[in-house]
Amino acid sequence: MSSPSPRGFRSRTAAWGIKDDADDFTVVLSEVPAVASAVFTQSRFVGPSVTLGRESMATGTARGVVVIARNANVATGAEGMANAMEVRATVAKAAGIPPEELLIASTGVIGRQYPMDRVRSGLAELKWPLPAVDLAAAAKAIMTTDTVAKHVALPCGAATVGAIAKGVGMIEPNMATLLVFFFTDAQLDQPVLDQIFRRVVDRTFNALSIDTDTSTSDTAAILANGLAGPVDEAEFEVVLYQAALQLVRRIASDGEGASKLIEVRVVGARDDAQAKRVGKTVVNSPLVKTAVHGADPNWGRVAMAIGKCEDDLDIDPANVAIRFGDVETYPTPATDEVLAAATAHLKGSEIVITIELGIAAGEFTVYGCDLTDGYIRINADYTT
Amino acid sequence: MSSPSPRGFRSRTAAWGIKDDADDFTVVLSEVPAVASAVFTQSRFVGPSVTLGRESMATGTARGVVVIARNANVATGAEGMANAMEVRATVAKAAGIPPEELLIASTGVIGRQYPMDRVRSGLAELKWPLPAVDLAAAAKAIMTTDTVAKHVALPCGAATVGAIAKGVGMIEPNMATLLVFFFTDAQLDQPVLDQIFRRVVDRTFNALSIDTDTSTSDTAAILANGLAGPVDEAEFEVVLYQAALQLVRRIASDGEGASKLIEVRVVGARDDAQAKRVGKTVVNSPLVKTAVHGADPNWGRVAMAIGKCEDDLDIDPANVAIRFGDVETYPTPATDEVLAAATAHLKGSEIVITIELGIAAGEFTVYGCDLTDGYIRINADYTT
Numbered sequence A, B: 001m002s003s004p005s006p007r008g009f010r011s012r013t014a015a016w017g018i019k020d021d022a023d024d025f026t027v028v029l030s031e032v033p034a035v036a037s038a039v040f041t042q043s044r045f046v047g048p049s050v051t052l053g054r055e056s057m058a059t060g061t062a063r064g065v066v067v068i069a070r071n072a073n074v075a076t077g078a079e080g081m082a083n084a085m086e087v088r089a090t091v092a093k094a095a096g097i098p099p100e101e102l103l104i105a106s107t108g109v110i111g112r113q114y115p116m117d118r119v120r121s122g123l124a125e126l127k128w129p130l131p132a133v134d135l136a137a138a139a140k141a142i143m144t145t146d147t148v149a150k151h152v153a154l155p156c157g158a159a160t161v162g163a164i165a166k167g168v169g170m171i172e173p174n175m176a177t178l179l180v181f182f183f184t185d186a187q188l189d190q191p192v193l194d195q196i197f198r199r200v201v202d203r204t205f206n207a208l209s210i211d212t213d214t215s216t217s218d219t220a221a222i223l224a225n226g227l228a229g230p231v232d233e234a235e236f237e238v239v240l241y242q243a244a245l246q247l248v249r250r251i252a253s254d255g256e257g258a259s260k261l262i263e264v265r266v267v268g269a270r271d272d273a274q275a276k277r278v279g280k281t282v283v284n285s286p287l288v289k290t291a292v293h294g295a296d297p298n299w300g301r302v303a304m305a306i307g308k309c310e311d312d313l314d315i316d317p318a319n320v321a322i323r324f325g326d327v328e329t330y331p332t333p334a335t336d337e338v339l340a341a342a343t344a345h346l347k348g349s350e351i352v353i354t355i356e357l358g359i360a361a362g363e364f365t366v367y368g369c370d371l372t373d374g375y376i377r378i379n380a381d382y383t384t
Helices: A048-059 A077-095 A116-125 A135-141 A190-203 A233-253 A272-284 A286-293 A299-307 A336-346 A373-381 B048-059 B077-095 B116-125 B135-141 B190-203 B233-253 B272-284 B286-293 B299-307 B336-346 B373-381
Strands: A009-014 A025-030 A035-040 A064-071 A102-109 A150-156 A159-166 A179-184 A219-224 A261-269 A321-324 A327-330 A350-356 A362-369 B009-014 B025-040 B061-071 B102-109 B150-156 B159-166 B179-184 B219-224 B261-269 B321-324 B327-330 B350-356 B362-369
Touching: A009 A135, A025 A135, A025 A179, A035 A048, A035 A190, A048 A077, A048 A102, A048 A219, A064 A077, A064 A219, A077 A102, A077 A116, A102 A219, A135 A150, A135 A159, A150 A233, A159 A233, A179 A233, A190 A219, A190 A233, A233 A261, A233 A362, A261 A272, A261 A286, A272 A286, A272 A299, A272 A350, A272 A362, A286 A299, A286 B373, A299 A321, A299 A327, A299 A350, A321 A336, A327 A336, A336 A350, A373 B286, A373 B373, B009 B135, B025 B048, B025 B135, B025 B179, B025 B190, B048 B061, B048 B077, B048 B102, B048 B219, B061 B077, B061 B219, B077 B102, B077 B116, B102 B219, B135 B150, B135 B159, B150 B233, B159 B233, B179 B233, B190 B219, B190 B233, B233 B261, B233 B362, B261 B272, B261 B286, B272 B286, B272 B299, B272 B350, B272 B362, B286 B299, B299 B321, B299 B327, B299 B350, B321 B336, B327 B336, B336 B350
Parallel strands: A064 A102, A179 A219, A261 A350, B061 B102, B179 B219, B261 B350
Antiparallel strands: A009 A025, A025 A064, A035 A219, A150 A159, A159 A179, A261 A362, A321 A327, A321 A350, B009 B025, B025 B061, B025 B219, B150 B159, B159 B179, B261 B362, B321 B327, B321 B350
16 A cells, blocks of 8 residues: 555654644654765755755765754854754754764744744654654655645665655755655665765756745755665666656646646757756746746747857757647747647646757756746745 | 927837737937947847847947837748848838938747738838927837836936837846837947946846846847037936936836836945846845735845855855845844834835845845736736
8 A cells, every 4th residue: 555665764753833733843764874965955045954964964874864844944043053953962862873963954934943942842752762764744744835745665676765855946946945855775885876866866856946046945865774785776876866756746746836847858959058058947937937827839938038048159049949749839830720739738737848959969858837826826925 | 398309309100000009110210310329138039120230230320210019020030031121121211311220129929920011001101201209109109018108308418318118127028028219419429328328228227127038139229319419428327327227117117017116236245246146136036026025024035045146155144134125134133023114115116125245345236026916917818
């Protein structure tokens, strides 16, 4: 019935009343030491969670993660740092591990201190030992503006790759913050894990943009405790990519107010970097996003967005082709029939826009969502 | 009653039925030769209007402009270029000037040919000679999704600086396209005019962003026919800046769906370029724009947006200050009283966000607008 779980991981969630009565605390621990890799937001305005996480990941090992939802603990000064260290130290002590082996992540409103009275009672009431890992419960407890919990577990030989994620984006995420944690019992050397993880993140979470805004707190990490023994590295990378891509597609579909997933495939670019730049420009264009929302085959807006890459002097409109689904709208004359076919594709829930640049063999696919009234309502009414 | 007009300019508008029955054709001509300067979109996807305009501005002189509204004449291939040249040649012949002395601009839907039957009848019916320039009528005839006509005329010694503008933006304008034309009877050397014009555009139209999308057709130009004699150059630059700033503020206020003008003043930056980069990042953030729309003093989103300037390693949260109007919300603790005062400012129609970076003396002010349901409706329902 339930999906497989990686061996040797335990978890617990709890409701501490940080903002409402939903679960807002999560801890996931490996029973044994694990090698680890993590990437963090590039923001210049990070909080204690990211600062501590960067420091502790220098070792390439980690035993677990704690997440507090509904409060980002960002722009909270020395008091915020002291609070983060207290949470981390208290959980680590109860788990019998060094504090540096515990990643801490926070997501929610910026500029408010944790309600430490509730945090301290919550920590005191936490029951040990932890039960076997429950990815579904953990995925639910780390949600903020998400409307569905996002978790995945895929087999890889004798091992399992499990993951939980919340929020919307990575390099350009919503303030809801992207948090994603992978847990696997595969056995891999840390440098190999690190390289595989960074390649996968670049093609998945770094290819995702909901609204161009970069959170102060984004964190993506993987822990591999080796209990399932060695795996084929190439197979592991494929499985990790598939797991990450599933989460990315669910995150894009669940973007704030979103009604459609947008996938922009750029091919024929000078190199992959150019393809990514063009893809991001198109998927981030508010005029493209609103056209998709309205199921309007306005390929002129896609052309406009491509044109914004003003430093890419090798992009020549004469060599460009634009397709919605399988329907080419440029340079094929966009007759009424062509536009009707494109509209039919745009009325679906997963929209594919393909851009052929006609330069060389570079390619990259990016993921995003449409821009709707719902986005405005969620974010104009969100109260500090 | 009417505002002053620069001497020696004539104009006519007409309704050719390009899309509906509003005026959609405009011609403005100087009776005598004029020196000129112009800047165009940086888009890689430009149409014949911009291509022809760039070529003809190489001389530094121009006698006038023709504008066709409701059709951008972009991505229209060789036929589109032939049509643009036909319009330009026909008007120039009637006016008795070389075609290269006439700027042509177009704004509207991309990827459709001009309806040349209607264009040719319109050209044939055009009455000569033209009456004295009517900036209000010209400003109205070049509108597309604008809700108010935008024109200005300011005295400069014995001369007058008049201008018409439409659309929303410059480096990052709406597909509605920014078109702005200044007409003055001041006498200036072309190189001086060119330098002044570029400096003013950089601090005004290039400091404006409605939705980050860059049109294929943006054009800003100035014609100076010298009929009022020499002017003080410094005074002229101040007057030109004031005229441009008035238009920029009106364009931002009239941004698609906008209910508020947002002015982001960045001070204390390493240099003006850094201040501009930070200002643009803040004024373009959809989360800041929606917070302003909801009158939510969510300074954490401003902090987040500043943090997106990830390559600006000298930006240190410890040195940053954020104000809404006169109300500092960071690092001053944002108490309920402080937030209430900030909310009061945010309920106005002109919002000022000041960011002190605490690095050096660089400063730049950018202009934008809030993001509303109206933007979504206009752009999701706009039909190709």
